[in-house]
Amino acid sequence: MTTSERQKPVFRFAPSPNGPLHLGHALSAFLNRDMAEASHGRLLLRIEDIDLTRCTPEFEAGILSDLDWLGIGWESPVRRQSEHFPEYQAALQALIERGLVYPAFLTRGEVKARVSAYEAAGESWPRDPDGTPHYPATDRERPKAESREMLASGKRHAWRLDMRKALDLTGELLFWTEIGDGRTGEIAAEPEVWGDVILSRSDAPSSYHLSVVVDDALQGVTHVVRGLDLFHATSVHRLLQVLLDLPQPIYHHHRLILDADGRKLSKSEGDSGLGELRARGMSGSDVRRLVGL
Structure with missing residues (x-):
């Protein structure tokens, strides 16, 4: 890593592969990417898979696919906590x-x-x-x-x-x-x-x-x-x-995406899964608008 790279702001999107990404994850991914670009910084991807029971390679593959569909890139290599x-x-x-x-x-x-x-x-x-x-x-x-x-x-x-x-x-x-x-x-x-x-x-x-x-x-x-x-x-x-x-x-703690009942979105409930939105024919730009960006 060069000296100039070490001096750049560093952001990270760090999902857990224990279920499909939903709109709340999309908001966080977009904000990390947008803030990294605005500051001429770097964006890293970290897979937080310390829960070896619930986290699976299939869910990780889904995360990578969803981020690619949203148009979000990251530096290699991906850091996996299990390693x-x-x-x-x-x-x-x-x-x-x-x-x-x-x-x-x-x-x-x-x-x-x-x-x-x-x-x-x-x-x-x-x-x-x-x-x-x-x-x-x-x-x-x-x-x-x-x-x-x-x-x-x-x-x-x-x-x-x-x-x-x-x-x-x-x-x-x-x-x-x-x-x-x-x-x-x-x-x-x-x-x-x-x-x-x-x-x-x-x-x-x-x-x-x-x-x-x-x-x-x-x-x-x-x-x-x-x-x-x-x-x-x-x-x-x-x-x-x-x-x-x-x-x-x-630290930048951002607003949450809530459901119609004011409840935080949950992977376990399958709320607003990005895969379902993609299957409906939506684009990454559509998702940006859905999360208020």
Whole structure:
């Protein structure tokens, strides 16, 4: 890569191949392409396929075909997260060695039972911005010797960030620069509202939070353009960037495409699939108009 290329703004469109693209993805892809062109920058394509169960080569092929139909090009090579698990594991290991993560052994069923029992007594259990209950303190407070024995026994576990310890270590207020469709300017990060987030599971060597900050750093991404549904998750990403000594991109969280009921479009529901629109004879220009560009 030449010096001039390193100095250019770098954008990335990063879909997951766990279903067909819909209009919301089209809006994000167009905005990344348009902003890259307007700034004489570069556009990368990243396939976020850490979920080896739901992500398939067929869905990836569909993504590439849909982007080509929309008229969106990208630099080669395409980065596939499934090909870079060792890099995410290296980042996780660095956090393990600093005592910033802990093995979490409770199953989803066990967590649900504890939360239900607590709330049945009239108490309120803390939840993250997505409505998911915070993980109980059981494993965070478990004696280290006991945790080591459980790990040695092969007991299934995840790795969770010790949020309190991480925040104590940073010892500073965290901010990110936002230029998107909601609040703009310097946004104060609030990673504590997420509780002890998962960084790795037994069935997925890396979480979205961990892999995305590692990828953005390794790819030299300077501008992250994505939907407003990920606005609050940026707080976790800023914390991980500080803990791992990674650069901070500029963030642009754009409006969402909603259905007639005001609900965010979903792959699982097959909402406004681009393949269906293409089958109706629509063009990429038609889709631009549909998403309000």
